[in-house]
Structure formats: structure tokens, C-alpha cells
Amino acid sequence: MSVLEITGLRKSFLQDAGRTEVLGGVDLVVGEGEFVSLLGPSGSGKSTLLSLIGGLEGPDAGELRIAGELAGSRPGPAAYMPQQAALLPWRTVQGNIELALRIAGREKAEARRLAEEGLQRLGLERYARAYPHVLSGGMQQRISFLRALLSPQPLMLLDEPFGALDALTRQEMQQWLLSLWEQDRRSVLFVTHSIEEALMLSDRILVLSTPPATIVRELQVPFPRPRSEKLWSEPRFGELKAELYAALRSEH
Incomplete structure (x- = not known):
């Protein structure tokens, strides 16, 4: 298919x-x-x-x-992952992921749950409350990829x-x-x-x-x-x- x-x-x-x-x-x-x-x-x-x-x-x-x-x-x-991570600087890592899921149509509670589970799955839960400016370029791209991966669309x-x-x-x-x-x-x-x-x-x-x-x-x-x-x-x-x-x- x-x-x-x-x-x-x-x-x-x-x-x-x-x-x-x-x-x-x-x-x-x-x-x-x-x-x-x-x-x-x-x-x-x-x-x-x-x-x-x-x-x-x-x-x-x-x-x-x-x-x-x-x-x-x-x-x-x-789901789109750009050349730069494009994370909103005024939102935490988890907040950035939750926002993307909300835009994709997830309910607020579900978006929070999926973001928390995704961060835990990738071993990134310790960065959940961090803001993008404190992360390295590679770490920002990991978060950006997770955001795309959690989106419900069939194509990345x-x-x-x-x-x-x-x-x-x-x-x-x-x-x-x-x-x-x-x-x-x-x-x-x-x-x-x-x-x-x-x-x-x-x-x-x-x-x-x-x-x-x-x-x-x-x-x-x-x-x-x-x-x-x-x-x-x-x-x-x-x-x-x-x-x-x-x-x-x-x-x-």
C-alpha cells in the first residue's frame, strides 16, 4: 500500500x-x-x-x-521535521510537544499523557521542564523528532x-x-x-x-x-x- x-x-x-x-x-x-x-x-x-x-x-x-x-x-x-528544531522558546520541552499534539487534534489530557510517555520512552523525561535554549542542537533535534513521531499522520x-x-x-x-x-x-x-x-x-x-x-x-x-x-x-x-x-x- x-x-x-x-x-x-x-x-x-x-x-x-x-x-x-x-x-x-x-x-x-x-x-x-x-x-x-x-x-x-x-x-x-x-x-x-x-x-x-x-x-x-x-x-x-x-x-x-x-x-x-x-x-x-x-x-x-x-508530520514535518524542519532543518532547525523550531521549538517555541517560551514553552518547555513537554509544552512544545503537547502543543503539536493539540494542533493535530488530540485532547488536552491525551496530549499531556502522550508527551510524558514519549519522553520516557526515549529517555528524555529529565528534559521535560527544560526550555529549548538550554539544550544542545542535537538534543533539540531529538525533541523535534519526537514531536513529529508522536503526531498521528501516516507520513513523516x-x-x-x-x-x-x-x-x-x-x-x-x-x-x-x-x-x-x-x-x-x-x-x-x-x-x-x-x-x-x-x-x-x-x-x-x-x-x-x-x-x-x-x-x-x-x-x-x-x-x-x-x-x-x-x-x-x-x-x-x-x-x-x-x-x-x-x-x-x-x-x-
Whole structure:
């Protein structure tokens, strides 16, 4: 069963030089419980695509369905984790999570219970009363991911969530995300600039062209789960990394 189905999606924006087409007819599918990554050159429309899926923008043409229902015209059909944690500084960690659940339609008492249980499950309960400014970047992203994970939507959109972290913290966060995803197996569409990250996390990798963007390459990742950092040293990992790098270079 497909959680996300996109057919012929097009989007353009009006700029000083006229109208610029960013997405030129994107077709993609994310299956139930599948982890799909999007790679593409800078400016290829990856974040625009997530905005359309999340209902923050409307498409010019094409069809977008989440769990079989038409989407793209209203916010809220997918849980969204942005590049920055985007936690409200005047709310505690638990307050941020509860607010997201309330917006998603949970009752106040249920939102509180789910937030408390989620923090305990991830071993983050000691941060429940903390405010975001006292947390490290990696810890803020953990809270942001938990907030998305607890949302009831069947699809999670992750927009370069580890891009601002240092290399060591980024690797730790990848392993942390994998361990949680293995338990939950939510459908994920993950935007990243890192080929290694895409190979480590994904079931499939899609490569976007330069604008007007289309999908120009699809790779089924062959490595079994669960995965660890040892994967980086395998010859096949290096071969696939080189193939994807060549595909991206050809789009510049």
C-alpha cells in the first residue's frame, strides 16, 4: 500500500525575471513503512516539494495523495521535521510537544499523557521542564523528532534535520533515528544533501534533477537492516556512493 502518491507535480514561482518553474513534473511513491530519501543539487526544489506535500503551498498541476486522499490544499496531512528544531522558546520541552499534539487534534489530557510517555520512552523525561535554549542542537533535534513521531499522520517529512549538526553528532543522530524508526516503521520522506546519510538510512533513494526538477534516478538500497557505521567500510557502499555522486554531478 502507498502512503504517498505524487503524479505530474509542477510548481513555479514569480520572480523578477518572470515565472520560474521549480518542479517540472515529479512522480514518486512512498510505500507503507518505507524510508525514502531525496537527493538533488542545491535549488532543485526538494524543500518546495515538501512544502507542497505538507499543504503549505499549492501545486500548479499534478496530483498528490496521502493515504489515498487528495492532499496539497490544506496543512497538516503529514508530520514535518524542519532543518532547525523550531521549538517555541517560551514553552518547555513537554509544552512544545503537547502543543503539536493539540494542533493535530488530540485532547488536552491525551496530549499531556502522550508527551510524558514519549519522553520516557526515549529517555528524555529529565528534559521535560527544560526550555529549548538550554539544550544542545542535537538534543533539540531529538525533541523535534519526537514531536513529529508522536503526531498521528501516516507520513513523516524530514527536511535535512541533521544538516546543522557537527559530523560526530550527526552520525550519532543517524543511529538514534534508525533505532527509533526500526521500532515504529512510519513512512518517511527524507531530504538530505549527504549521499552517505541517504545510503545509511534509506530503503530507496530518489535523485532530483536541476529545475524544472524531475526524478532522474532511483536506487533501491541493498543493505539489510538493522544497519551500523560498519556499513561505511563495505565496498558496495563505496560503489553506490560513487554512482550517486556521478548522478548528482551530471545534474549540475
